[in-house]
Amino acid sequence: MTLSAAPRLTRARLPSWRRILRRAPLSFYFGAVILIAHAVLAAVGPWLAPYGLSQMGTGIPLSGMSLAHPFGVDQLGRDIFSRVIHGSHIVLLLALSGTGLGVVVGSIVGLLSGYLGGWVDNIVQRLLESIISIPFLVLALLAIAAAGPELAGSPFLVILVVALVYAPRVARMARSAAIEIATRDFVTVARLRGESAWSVMRREILPNASSVLLVEFALRAGYAPVLIGSLGFLGFGMRPPTPEWGLMMAENRALIIVSPITVLGPGLALASLVVGLNLFTDGLARLIGRTAPQTQA
Amino acid sequence: MLNVHLIRLIAGRVLLSLLTLLLVSALIFLILEVLPGDVASRILGRDATPETLAVLRAQLHLNDPAMTRYLRWLAGMATGNFGTALTSSRPIVRILEPRIFNTLLLAGYAFLLYLPLALIPALIQAVRRDRPTDHALSALTLVLLSMPDFLIATLLLVTFVVTVPLLPAISLVDQSSTALEYFRAMTLPAITLAIVMAVYAVRMLRDNLIEVLGSDYVRMAELKGLSRRRVLLRHALPNALVPTLNITALNLAYLIGGVVVVEKVFSYPGFGSLLVDSLQLRDIPVIEATVLIAAAVYIAANLLADVGAILLNPRLRGVHS
Numbered sequence: 026m027t028l029s030a031a032p033r034l035t036r037a038r039l040p041s042w043r044r045i046l047r048r049a050p051l052s053f054y055f056g057a058v059i060l061i062a063h064a065v066l067a068a069v070g071p072w073l074a075p076y077g078l079s080q081m082g083t084g085i086p087l088s089g090m091s092l093a094h095p096f097g098v099d100q101l102g103r104d105i106f107s108r109v110i111h112g113s114h115i116v117l118l119l120a121l122s123g124t125g126l127g128v129v130v131g132s133i134v135g136l137l138s139g140y141l142g143g144w145v146d147n148i149v150q151r152l153l154e155s156i157i158s159i160p161f162l163v164l165a166l167l168a169i170a171a172a173g174p175e176l177a178g179s180p181f182l183v184i185l186v187v188a189l190v191y192a193p194r195v196a197r198m199a200r201s202a203a204i205e206i207a208t209r210d211f212v213t214v215a216r217l218r219g220e221s222a223w224s225v226m227r228r229e230i231l232p233n234a235s236s237v238l239l240v241e242f243a244l245r246a247g248y249a250p251v252l253i254g255s256l257g258f259l260g261f262g263m264r265p266p267t268p269e270w271g272l273m274m275a276e277n278r279a280l281i282i283v284s285p286i287t288v289l290g291p292g293l294a295l296a297s298l299v300v301g302l303n304l305f306t307d308g309l310a311r312l313i314g315r316t317a318p319q320t321q322a
Numbered sequence: 323m324l325n326v327h328l329i330r331l332i333a334g335r336v337l338l339s340l341l342t343l344l345l346v347s348a349l350i351f352l353i354l355e356v357l358p359g360d361v362a363s364r365i366l367g368r369d370a371t372p373e374t375l376a377v378l379r380a381q382l383h384l385n386d387p388a389m390t391r392y393l394r395w396l397a398g399m400a401t402g403n404f405g406t407a408l409t410s411s412r413p414i415v416r417i418l419e420p421r422i423f424n425t426l427l428l429a430g431y432a433f434l435l436y437l438p439l440a441l442i443p444a445l446i447q448a449v450r451r452d453r454p455t456d457h458a459l460s461a462l463t464l465v466l467l468s469m470p471d472f473l474i475a476t477l478l479l480v481t482f483v484v485t486v487p488l489l490p491a492i493s494l495v496d497q498s499s500t501a502l503e504y505f506r507a508m509t510l511p512a513i514t515l516a517i518v519m520a521v522y523a524v525r526m527l528r529d530n531l532i533e534v535l536g537s538d539y540v541r542m543a544e545l546k547g548l549s550r551r552r553v554l555l556r557h558a559l560p561n562a563l564v565p566t567l568n569i570t571a572l573n574l575a576y577l578i579g580g581v582v583v584v585e586k587v588f589s590y591p592g593f594g595s596l597l598v599d600s601l602q603l604r605d606i607p608v609i610e611a612t613v614l615i616a617a618a619v620y621i622a623a624n625l626l627a628d629v630g631a632i633l634l635n636p637r638l639r640g641v642h643s
Contacts, residue, residue, distance in 0.1 A: 155345035158624075159617045160579035163597065167613055170601050171353045251470040255583055258472045259598055274472065282491070285480045292473040299468035307464075 053308025059301025067114035076107040079266050083107075087284045096290030099277055105287050109294045112268030116298070119180060119269075120249035123187025128242045131192035135199025136226050136234060140207050146200075153193040161190045162255060169261045178264030183253055190252065191245045198241050202234040209233075236313045243309050247302035254295050270295045332629055339625045346617045347399065351392045354606055365408065365604045381408075382606075395610070404611045409603050414611050417596070422615075424495065425581055425592035428508050428515070432577070435516035440523040445554065447524070448531035459524075466521045471580055475514040475587040482510060493590040511588045515580055519573040526569050530562035564634055571627030578616045 066073075075093075076083045083104040084094050091097075096105035138149040159167065165186045169177065176182045206212060207230065215229050254271025256262030263269040265276060270291040277287040355361055362378040363370050379385055383394070398405055404414035443463070447456045466474070483491045493507035534540060535558050543557045544550075581594035589595070593612065600608035 151341065151345060155342050155349055158342055158346050158621050159349075159613065160575060160620055162579035162582055163613055163616050166582070166597070166601055167350070167353055167609070170604070170609060247468075254470055255472065258470075259583065259586060261601070271470070271472070274476065278476075281476070281479060282484055285484055288476055289480065292470075292476060296465075296469045296473055299470070300465060303464060303468045 048312060050308045050311055052304045053312065056301050056303070056305030056308060059297060060305055063113065063117065063298050063301060066110060067117045070110040070113045074107040074110040076104040078108060078111040078268060079103065080107070087280060087287075089284050090286045095286075097284045097287040099280065099287055105273070105277070105290050108268040108273060109270065109291050112270055112273065112291070113294070115180075115263070115267065115269055116250055116253065116295070119183050119253050119263075120187070120246060123184040123253070124191060124242060124246040124249045126184060126188035127191030127245060128195050128238060130188060131195025132199045132231070132234075132238050133226075134192065135196035136203045136230050137222065138196070139200035139203030140212075140226055140230055141222060142204075142207075149196075150200075153196055156193045157197070161252070165190050165252065165256060166259070166261055169256070177261075178267075180263065183256065183262055186256070187249055187252060191249075195238075195241050195245065198237060199234060202237045203230050206230050206233045240306070240310050240313055243302070243306040247299060247306050250295055250298055250302075328632065331632055335625060335628050335632075339621050343618055343621050346621075347396055347614055348392065350610055350613050350617075351395060354610055355388070355391065361606060365606060378408075399611070399614060405607045407600075407608050408605045409608075414608055417608065418593075418611065418615075420497070421591065421593045421596045424590065425585070425594065427504070428512055428581065428585075428590065428592055429577055431508050431512040432515035432519070435512055436519045436523075436573070439516050439520035440527060441559075443520075444524045444527035444531060445559075447528040448535060448558075449554070451532055460528075463521050463524050466517060467525075471514060471518050472583050472587055474517055475510070475584055478510050478514060479587070491588075493588040495591065507588075507590065511584045511590050514584050514587075515577060518580060519576060522573060522576075523566055523569045527562060527566050530565050531558060534558045534562045567627055567630050567634070571623045574623035575620045578619055 071078075080103065082102040084091075084098040084102065086098055086100045086102050088094065089097050094104050094106060096109060098104060134149065134153075138146045156164065168186050168189055169182065172182055203226075212225060212229050215225050220228070250270075253262055253269065254274075257269045257271030257273075258275045260272075260275060263272050265272065273291040274288050277284075277291075280287050361382065362375045362384055366374060366378060383391060386394075395405070402415065404418065406412065407414055407417055410417070443459050447459050450456050469477075479491060482489045489506055489510055493511060495504055495507045499507070535554075540553060540558055543553045548557075581592055582597055583594070584590075585592045585594040586598055593615075596608070597612045597616070600612060
């Protein structure tokens with residue numbers, strides 16, 4: 026009887042989406058609205074933007090804030106507001122794919138390590154611990170240095186670096202979830218039934234760890250644009266003329282005295298995206314019943 | 323107070339930290355010198371000729387086996403002999419000394435600003451719980467929490483350099499700088515670091531304070547007729563601070579990464595900007611030394627938090643067996 030009870034148990038514990046959404050705190054909706062606005066901007070932005078991505082001579086260089094140019098014009102005469110809009114989908118795609126890859130790899134490593142236990146778990150834990158001991162921005166810069174000059178500025182490198190930073194941290198969370206789930210009866214039953222470790226992980230542990238992993242994804246996705254922006258700002262992320270927001274802030278830094286809005290504009294876009302992500306995650310975490318998120322480290 | 327059980331527990335943590343540090347050193351070496359193939363051609367890039375490559379290989383002892391090079395490097399790091407920088411051919415220790423001094427000074431200044439920036443809003447929020455002030459401060463913390471440190475730094479730069487010209491935009495200092503010049507140069511970077519650190523602590527400190535304020539011994543103190551201020555500062559605050567020890571360790575860890583960005587924004591010549599510069603110049607020995615030091619500080623901060631938590635835990639401290 027326990028054999029068929031396992032899937033039904035998991036389904037019964039999850040309330041319907043409608044009931045979940047009715048309990049959601051206000052911050053969840055605020056965050057969702059901001060995120061939808063950003064998603065729409067990313068999807069249709071290139072057709073909405075008043076000027077082209079690298080179109081020069083759109084206005085008087087360094088003329089500051091105006092209705093025609095809300096974020097000003099740089100010294101090449103490019104409209105910063107248009108460039109910010111053109112960059113929207115780049116920032117979102119890099120952040121989501123980097124976080125996604127990190128969460129997938131981290132979950133597999135963490136769940137397997139937690140379920141298997143023993144010396145495998147011990148070795149994996151020591152390795153993960155040592156990767157986490159390198160401050161994340163330093164680790165990201167180190168990985169970029171190791172990749173060498175041929176790969177520099179490639180979006181794939183940025184995605185891989187974000188995944189490398191997140192995977193060990195996700196693995197640590199996934200492992201503790203797996204250890205807790207592995208003690209439940211339906212896992213013992215599955216093991217006695219002769220399922221392989223991979224199959225137990227995929228069919229018994231993963232579905233029950235999914236809410237933890239979902240929050241983990243949202244949590245990490247909230248910081249990913251900042252990490253990508255930091256790399257761009259330091260000159261180790263995307264290369265000009267890519268309109269990545271952190272890189273744009275660094276490009277326009279020399280203009281900060283004459284036209285501060287050219288630096289602050291891309292920064293405000295980045296901050297609004299992260300505020301949306303954080304509000305959304307905060308609400309999500311409270312819904313699922315975890316404590317308030319800590320985006321740091 | 324200290325018993326065998328406790329000493330064994332702490333010694334275990336110390337050994338584990340040393341093991342982690344050893345693994346980190348192997349990892350750094352592997353990432354920088356073994357994985358990417360020929361290090362010499364990566365350092366020299368496109369303008370490499372066979373002769374310059376051969377010279378650099380000999381200089382870096384790249385013809386030796388990887389294990390020999392790793393052990394030699396590790397022995398050097400352990401004895402304080404960090405090797406020579408490729409770009410300036412100066413001993414790395416001489417390069418590191420002033421940079422580490424500058425960053426320690428900056429970190430100390432930031433830490434002094436961090437304490438009131440974290441404590442005052444948290445105390446106000448806990449006392450005015452669920453009132454408009456509490457909600458306003460919560461919203462402000464959330465917005466600041468979502469701002470990248472380089473944006474906070476840029477906002478401060480626009481405010482105090484462009485709008486109200488009080489402070490310098492570029493924080494260049496050297497040995498000849500006076501104390502006042504140091505103070506002016508460090509103020510904006512220190513405020514940036516302090517804000518970022520405080521934002522993380524405020525949320526947790528507020529929740530802890532509210533929990534402690536609802537406990538029996540605080541009610542007891544109130545019923546004894548102690549003043550509100552005395553109850554808050556003498557009875558509630560010390561107990562609410564214990565769980566924030568972890569956050570403070572996390573903040574120390576943030577500081578190591580944070581100085582990389584913040585020092586770069588203000589061109590402050592510290593440890594963080596040394597790391598960025600050495601990465602740009604592809605100066606492998608300097609990169610190795612700085613990354614290992616950063617990791618060592620991180621590991622030490624976590625170890626201190628662990629040991630602190632063990633010592634402060636009465637259940638562990640009081641075991642007499």
